[in-house]
Amino acid sequence: MPELAEVEFFKNVWSKGLPHRITRVELNxxxxxxxKAEVASLRETLTQNVLLRSLAHxxxxxxxxxxxxxxxxxxxxxxxxxxxxxxxxxDKHDHLVLHTARRALVFRDTRHFGxxxxxxxxxxxxxxxxxxALLDPRFTRDLLVAFLQxxxxxxxxxxxxxxxxxxxxxxxxxxxxxxxxxxxxxQKAGTLTARQQGKLFQEIRAVAEDALxxxxxxxxxxxxxxxxxxxxxxxxxxxxSGKPLVRETIGGRxxxxxxxxxxxxxxx
DNA sequence: CCCCATGTTCGACA
DNA sequence: GTGTCGAACATGGG
Numbered sequence: 001m002p003e004l005a006e007v008e009f010f011k012n013v014w015s016k017g018l019p020h021r022i023t024r025v026e027l028n029x030x031x032x033x034x035x036k037a038e039v040a041s042l043r044e045t046l047t048q049n050v051l052l053r054s055l056a057h058x059x060x061x062x063x064x065x066x067x068x069x070x071x072x073x074x075x076x077x078x079x080x081x082x083x084x085x086x087x088x089x090x091d092k093h094d095h096l097v098l099h100t101a102r103r104a105l106v107f108r109d110t111r112h113f114g115x116x117x118x119x120x121x122x123x124x125x126x127x128x129x130x131x132x133a134l135l136d137p138r139f140t141r142d143l144l145v146a147f148l149q150x151x152x153x154x155x156x157x158x159x160x161x162x163x164x165x166x167x168x169x170x171x172x173x174x175x176x177x178x179x180x181x182x183x184x185x186x187q188k189a190g191t192l193t194a195r196q197q198g199k200l201f202q203e204i205r206a207v208a209e210d211a212l213x214x215x216x217x218x219x220x221x222x223x224x225x226x227x228x229x230x231x232x233x234x235x236x237x238x239x240x241s242g243k244p245l246v247r248e249t250i251g252g253r254x255x256x257x258x259x260x261x262x263x264x265x266x267x268x
Numbered sequence: 269c270c271c272c273a274t275g276t277t278c279g280a281c282a
Numbered sequence: 283g284t285g286t287c288g289a290a291c292a293t294g295g296g
Contacts, residue, residue: 059275078274172274253275254273
């Protein structure tokens with residue numbers, strides 16, 4: 001579920017009504033989502049603390065508390081954040097619950113691939129070294145081209161999923177980008193023509209912008225003109241060409257594309 | 269029962 | 283060391 005825009009949405013869910021004084025912390029100590037955290041100090045540090053602000057970068061979130069404390073949240077494959085009215089009824093997959101006087105801020109994750117940890121400092125631990133966001137002016141075409149060269153042997157689909165360069169791109173965004181740019185997901189990253197590189201750069205930013213606009217604030221449904229609404233249905237048709245979509249495993253992930261539009265171009 | 273899942277990490281191998 | 287690939291992680295849903 002959570003890619004760039006979904007993460008932004010969930011960040012906003014917990015941010016509504018800031019600041020929040022935390023009266024009580026409920027957690028599920030043995031859960032795998034705390035594999036990088038010290039559960040006792042997490043409870044101790046957050047109880048009676050105040051949630052002041054929130055940050056999102058790619059698929060990561062950081063919630064800033066008084067005393068330069070940061071709560072890092074990664075949603076993994078199935079994690080979500082909820083902001084529930086009282087009375088709050090605990091679900092078996094609620095692994096961290098921050099109670100305020102009137103709300104329950106919940107981290108819920110059925111598959112336990114998410115992770116939670118605490119850090120202290122002016123910035124969240126490790127965030128000074130993050131790559132530029134997709135919509136940051138420092139994310140440039142040159143940066144993209146250099147990375148495609150470095151990963152030249154890998155299929156372009158696999159390369160777009162690499163968070164070290166494309167923070168926030170996940171499976172559906174990668175497919176959407178390649179479909180819009182008319183690039184076959186299996187094409188080797190190093191064989192893209194200059195025209196394809198330009199188109200790819202443009203569509204990365206366009207999909208990030210569009211996804212944030214539609215999903216980032218209110219979780220709207222993407223329009224049927226996107227690949228998004230057609231990608232999982234058997235017999236789905238490409239909304240641009242009307243031709244059948246196909247699904248293949250590329251870069252280890254199920255990949256949906258339109259063979260009529262997305263053909264491999266070999267560079268001389 | 270079988271297969272699949274919007275993510276990351278780790279070990280094997282070239 | 284560099285880079286790629288598949289399995290593993292834990293659970294629910296079709």
